[in-house]
Amino acid sequence: MKGFKFAGICAGIKKNGGKDLGLIYCEKPASAAALFTRNKVMAAPVILGKEKIKNGSCQAVLVNSGNANCFTGKKGIADAIACSKLLGDCLDIDEDLVLVSSTGVIGANLPMDKFEAGIPEIVKHLSSEGMDDFADAILTTDTHRKMVKQNGEIGNKIFSIMGIAKGSGMIRPDMATMLAFICTDAEISPQDLKICLSSANEKSFNRITIDGDTSTNDTLLVFANGSSDVKINNMDSKIVFQNALDEVCFQLAKMVVKDGEGATKFVQIIVKGAATKEDAFKASEAIAHSNLVKTAIYGEDPNWGRITAAAGRSGAQVVPERMDLFFDDQPLVLNGNWMGAEAEKNTAQIMKNSEITITLNLNLGHATDHFFFCDFSEDYVKINADYRT
Amino acid sequence: MKGFKFAGICAGIKKNGGKDLGLIYCEKPASAAALFTRNKVMAAPVILGKEKIKNGSCQAVLVNSGNANCFTGKKGIADAIACSKLLGDCLDIDEDLVLVSSTGVIGANLPMDKFEAGIPEIVKHLSSEGMDDFADAILTTDTHRKMVKQNGEIGNKIFSIMGIAKGSGMIRPDMATMLAFICTDAEISPQDLKICLSSANEKSFNRITIDGDTSTNDTLLVFANGSSDVKINNMDSKIVFQNALDEVCFQLAKMVVKDGEGATKFVQIIVKGAATKEDAFKASEAIAHSNLVKTAIYGEDPNWGRITAAAGRSGAQVVPERMDLFFDDQPLVLNGNWMGAEAEKNTAQIMKNSEITITLNLNLGHATDHFFFCDFSEDYVKINADYRT
Numbered sequence: 001m002k003g004f005k006f007a008g009i010c011a012g013i014k015k016n017g018g019k020d021l022g023l024i025y026c027e028k029p030a031s032a033a034a035l036f037t038r039n040k041v042m043a044a045p046v047i048l049g050k051e052k053i054k055n056g057s058c059q060a061v062l063v064n065s066g067n068a069n070c071f072t073g074k075k076g077i078a079d080a081i082a083c084s085k086l087l088g089d090c091l092d093i094d095e096d097l098v099l100v101s102s103t104g105v106i107g108a109n110l111p112m113d114k115f116e117a118g119i120p121e122i123v124k125h126l127s128s129e130g131m132d133d134f135a136d137a138i139l140t141t142d143t144h145r146k147m148v149k150q151n152g153e154i155g156n157k158i159f160s161i162m163g164i165a166k167g168s169g170m171i172r173p174d175m176a177t178m179l180a181f182i183c184t185d186a187e188i189s190p191q192d193l194k195i196c197l198s199s200a201n202e203k204s205f206n207r208i209t210i211d212g213d214t215s216t217n218d219t220l221l222v223f224a225n226g227s228s229d230v231k232i233n234n235m236d237s238k239i240v241f242q243n244a245l246d247e248v249c250f251q252l253a254k255m256v257v258k259d260g261e262g263a264t265k266f267v268q269i270i271v272k273g274a275a276t277k278e279d280a281f282k283a284s285e286a287i288a289h290s291n292l293v294k295t296a297i298y299g300e301d302p303n304w305g306r307i308t309a310a311a312g313r314s315g316a317q318v319v320p321e322r323m324d325l326f327f328d329d330q331p332l333v334l335n336g337n338w339m340g341a342e343a344e345k346n347t348a349q350i351m352k353n354s355e356i357t358i359t360l361n362l363n364l365g366h367a368t369d370h371f372f373f374c375d376f377s378e379d380y381v382k383i384n385a386d387y388r389t
Numbered sequence: 390m391k392g393f394k395f396a397g398i399c400a401g402i403k404k405n406g407g408k409d410l411g412l413i414y415c416e417k418p419a420s421a422a423a424l425f426t427r428n429k430v431m432a433a434p435v436i437l438g439k440e441k442i443k444n445g446s447c448q449a450v451l452v453n454s455g456n457a458n459c460f461t462g463k464k465g466i467a468d469a470i471a472c473s474k475l476l477g478d479c480l481d482i483d484e485d486l487v488l489v490s491s492t493g494v495i496g497a498n499l500p501m502d503k504f505e506a507g508i509p510e511i512v513k514h515l516s517s518e519g520m521d522d523f524a525d526a527i528l529t530t531d532t533h534r535k536m537v538k539q540n541g542e543i544g545n546k547i548f549s550i551m552g553i554a555k556g557s558g559m560i561r562p563d564m565a566t567m568l569a570f571i572c573t574d575a576e577i578s579p580q581d582l583k584i585c586l587s588s589a590n591e592k593s594f595n596r597i598t599i600d601g602d603t604s605t606n607d608t609l610l611v612f613a614n615g616s617s618d619v620k621i622n623n624m625d626s627k628i629v630f631q632n633a634l635d636e637v638c639f640q641l642a643k644m645v646v647k648d649g650e651g652a653t654k655f656v657q658i659i660v661k662g663a664a665t666k667e668d669a670f671k672a673s674e675a676i677a678h679s680n681l682v683k684t685a686i687y688g689e690d691p692n693w694g695r696i697t698a699a700a701g702r703s704g705a706q707v708v709p710e711r712m713d714l715f716f717d718d719q720p721l722v723l724n725g726n727w728m729g730a731e732a733e734k735n736t737a738q739i740m741k742n743s744e745i746t747i748t749l750n751l752n753l754g755h756a757t758d759h760f761f762f763c764d765f766s767e768d769y770v771k772i773n774a775d776y777r778t
Contacts, residue, residue, distance in 0.1 A: 070694065073710060073726065106693075106694025106698065291769075292773055295769070295770050296773065309428060309430050309459075320462075381687065385690070
């Protein structure tokens, strides 16, 4: 994409020697908007980023994996500032236009010697073709890089949005987990960009059981450099841009869930017919977070008792005798009645698929909500029992 | 205990042929109080029991394992009533004094032929020594029976409280999980008994991460038959009785956690110095429910980043730079600073123990709360992926 350059190198921050330092650089200052974790234990780069993004402009973001720079106190903030400053010097841009972002283990100070050597080095590697290296450098327990590109057309002109994410796909991500960086060549004001980003986030990253248990480092950042000459400045163009941004965020969020630690299946739960929007949210969230539902899905068991029980404890208004439950198009419960052995057999067959849609109709109103989640296997436990060793 | 009889038999309800029908019988009607699940998807015996207990008197409770009689609609209610009626007839007591209780798989109707044969049979087995058989008959995925006895003394007279529980010790028990039956020979009004039971429950079963995710069948029932001639009718005697009941509930709750599915460690999290009682509850609950904390404990990793991050996302007021974190008596974080490699080494040693106390001091006020929980191993996933097969 015109005007953006990327790089990713091995700076020696990760113990395994893999790529661990990434950089996105815009040739001129871009409109920028960002959303950060709601966790009160915030990583140093998040504390800093929240302040810096207020000016609505950004020209570079430096991302490291292997160390979250979280719970590192004043030293952590000073380190993050020192990295910004050094990068600003190396790129010859204002340090106010530099953001930093970190992911990895909590509680250890950044190895500043690696950054002092790595930052001048990475600047040399910047290239318009460097996005793969960047995407690799920000990974932690991810099994593969996560990139999406989407084009949009406004008045016969084409604009692009490219997103790169990292998410170890933790099912309840309590820590340094989810980073996503989005670049677009559309021209849009920082204010409009923030509105579009919030809206896209609400439908994607906020529906993959990520935000409820916000990590200390979650960051979603978008740059718009205007290099396509496509202006997003009226209702029609905003709709096109929003749709494209929604799609990029949704695809990235889906990739994060699919690459979930130990995940073998990708599941969408849709709660329909709820009395209120809040009820629909509560019921779908409770089901998507339930360890018992997740383990049953891993066991390919259409355990509808656990799904309805999770809805029952969610705080949402539910009436068991009204509930309908579908696995894909197969009804297993209608009006609170189990549909019998044949339906169960068909459902068991559906459970063998790698993507499953579960629909719970509460039949109490018209509100709907949904969540995307993955199953829960022994490998999740293995990965997380041994994470720091 | 004078005036109580027990039985437990194999009635053919469980597929594995083990004991699955239990009975407690009081020779005369006893004061009774009960607490039930808060889940809106309630099992039939819970719906029925909530009504029946209102009269404050009970003479028999029939408990089956292997089938929760939940999500069984009108048929489920009719089956539960039929069982009560048959037992009342066999014991020659008013069916209003009979409670029924079920635990096991959700969504299947009770095999009524087994109850029609089993109920007349179990009555023949009633014996004052039958408590072990009863305790075995109510188990599901439990690995052993759970019984506690506690004596108290008031005015040179001794009273006893005996508790029998079943709990598969699910970490987030979304389904037919926790049953506890308590018998005492003290004399106490149903009203006072309910107050004492609620108070004991709040400190025990409601602090083992059970009640937040109430199952569809959770039941805690206490009978007081007065056979000891000890009257609980003034402040002094109530304090003695409350303490004894607290201890019985606490020990049973602890047994449930220790026998948690796949559990290898018993952990107490204490949150101190919270700004409000609600904050202390929120932070301790979030930590006790965190899969990442649980898996780290299983891995014997004092992963304080995950503990503090769970507190950070709990909604409680927290300031990272104020936090102190102890494992048993070993400080690992003081004023938000990691205490270094030596402290980490000592903590890692403590993590090898089978019982661990973790104390998080928020240093923002004077409120305290606690939770008991267990770790989270591959075996939890195995047990719950295959539960219905």
